[in-house]
Amino acid sequence: MDHCATCYVRNRAICSALEVDEVTALGRIGRHHRLVPGQTLIWEGEDSMLVANVIDGVLKLSTSLSDGREQIVGVVYPSDFIGRPFGTRVQHNVTALTDAHVCTFSSSDFERFAREHPELEHKLLERTLGELDRTRRWLLLLGRMTASEKLANFLLDMSERLTPGGSCGNSPADGFDLPFGRQQIADILGLTIETVSRRLNDFKAQKIIAVPSRRRIEILDRTALSDIAANATL
Amino acid sequence: MDHCATCYVRNRAICSALEVDEVTALGRIGRHHRLVPGQTLIWEGEDSMLVANVIDGVLKLSTSLSDGREQIVGVVYPSDFIGRPFGTRVQHNVTALTDAHVCTFSSSDFERFAREHPELEHKLLERTLGELDRTRRWLLLLGRMTASEKLANFLLDMSERLTPGGSCGNSPADGFDLPFGRQQIADILGLTIETVSRRLNDFKAQKIIAVPSRRRIEILDRTALSDIAANATL
DNA sequence: CGAGAACTTGATATGCCTCAACTTGCGTGG
DNA sequence: CCACGCAAGTTGAGGCATATCAAGTTCTCG
Structure with missing residues (x-):
């Protein structure tokens, strides 16, 4: 995959932490995917373990109860990161809401790469902290x-x-x-x-x-x- | 502060990522605090910027609406991390529910130290990802x-x-x-x-x-x- | 032992949900 | 190009779970 050079979100996604040659190396372990609305990229509870960057489109993260009640627990936009590295199990479905492009990695590949590139982990940390803040504000909305x-x-x-x-x-x-x-x-x-x-x-x-x-x-x-x-x- | 050597949560908190001499260095920029129930460590919206490790006790993270409605957005236990490094503003109050011991750092000190110690950042990342998962599950509880x-x-x-x-x-x-x-x-x-x-x-x-x-x-x-x-x- | 806070219990109100019918928009095929 | 049919959204009537308001009761601690 050599899309990275021309990638739309190159400067906003976590990849922005990397030097040109590092991006190329990351690109080699990634795969480009096209999703249509309604298509699910990751299923709740599966441990296949895939992570991804959103290049284009909007996706939802959702969980549901056995009787069908559903709650959307997150919405991701271009440049956002998807998935749960350093964990055993995904806790929610990831489904495209629009046509979408994502750049996927196997969790283990990504984890190995990330651990060798602290700058990347740092970017991911910042992103995750921001997401946690936003999710906590959502608790107030839902609860009160x-x-x-x-x-x-x-x-x-x-x-x-x-x-x-x-x-x-x-x-x-x-x-x-x-x-x-x-x-x-x-x-x-x-x-x-x-x-x-x-x-x-x-x-x-x-x-x-x-x-x-x-x-x-x-x-x-x-x-x-x-x-x-x-x-x-x- | 030389408590680190005898710290209860030494092996579970993010400090566990560090070597002995590194822990000592981190200890030097930290301060030990004792809190009584109801005492607030960090106020919503303030940008003083303090981060901390919980050594003992239970604390709540809460936000509220102007008319007094309140929502607890997180509960932290011994070995958990408190605060928002790499950000501008805290989004919630942090208040002790029991007698508590915390080990505080100025955000800037902590950030500087963390950036020099990728292993520490990695531990923090894992912790934050876990917290995000738990918070998202809470969305389902509150919403549905x-x-x-x-x-x-x-x-x-x-x-x-x-x-x-x-x-x-x-x-x-x-x-x-x-x-x-x-x-x-x-x-x-x-x-x-x-x-x-x-x-x-x-x-x-x-x-x-x-x-x-x-x-x-x-x-x-x-x-x-x-x-x-x-x-x-x- | 007394006073206040924390909690429980009861009566009533209400906002949201449920169920059901109806309307609108939209793509497909005649 | 229109008409059909389905999916998406709207509207209405009624019920129910939880909130609200108001006493009570029970702990707890000086």
Whole structure:
């Protein structure tokens, strides 16, 4: 695999810790994969052990109870790292939500390489610490927020992540396309699809957002949305 | 500080990655602290930046909303690591639940030391990855479980962590003392104190547990408890 | 022994879930 | 190009689990 030289996320992924020749060496143990929406890369409980970098697309991490209740426990974007090195067992499914490109490694190969490249491990550590922070904030959301607060926070979060240029304020086109359907939003927020639909329509009725198509959200009144989410901000 | 040589958690904390002389060097930049229950070591949002190892005791990590709703986002035990190195800002309070001993470092000192000792960073990475896994499982609990399921899982989790010898099965004294009051259990599980009390009494009535004193729990029927928690296990 | 905190218990309220029908959007094939 | 059919999303009615509010009770510690 010699894609590395032209890799989109080369400067943001953990690979950015490496020198050119080291990237080449890492590239040699990696494999490029293309995923279609709904395709699962890693299954909960399996110990095959694969890790990967996301090059393009959005994937979800999810776990579920035996009766079918599901919770999305993470969402990964381009340049994010997937998998559980230095562990025995994956704790969740990893499934593509959009068309996606990933760069996979066998865990053992990756682990060996990482241990020889402390800079890489350091980058991974920083990333993991950040992910832990974000996951802990999510605990507050799931444990203590109402449906409206959950949705407001979710929309603000999405607007940050998905707005390309980073247009802040109440600029004319403060909108984005969600990579999720309603059920997936529900699975992220610990709600039912019906509640998501209802609260979203409340926001629409209050002219806080517009929903021109199923997956598109436009934020009309960011202040109002922040106010609803605000309790969270501390 | 020359406690390191006799430190209780010396072989389990991240220090275990280091050689004797390295531990000594780390010890020189650390300070020993004693905390009493309720004492807060780190405040949410502050950027003073302190990191620490827990030597003894139990501490909680918590965040709260402006109107007082609180969520415990983590619980740390002896040998666990506290704080957010390589970041700008702490996202939660760190408060002692019991008398506690911690070994603190200024973030910058610790970061400098860590970057010079890849083995230490590696241990920290493993720890952080494990913590992330556990936190993600907690998302499932908060987002998708009923109060009884939450409590059953909580009790089983506690019994694992707090049982000294690791007595499994239905041995005669399958009990432990919680380091939490009812309100804190509620704040861990995203419930109210009243619901915790009621469900706990249900378990008592069903002879699944006994509660000889406020903080003591004895598991009488581990199978039943597992069944209630079971949906989670997948 | 007294006072306060911690916890329990009860009555009521409510936000979210459940179940069910309906609508909309969208791709496919006639 | 339209019409069909299915998947996705919306809307409504009603129920239920948990929250809320308000007393009680039991520990605990000076």
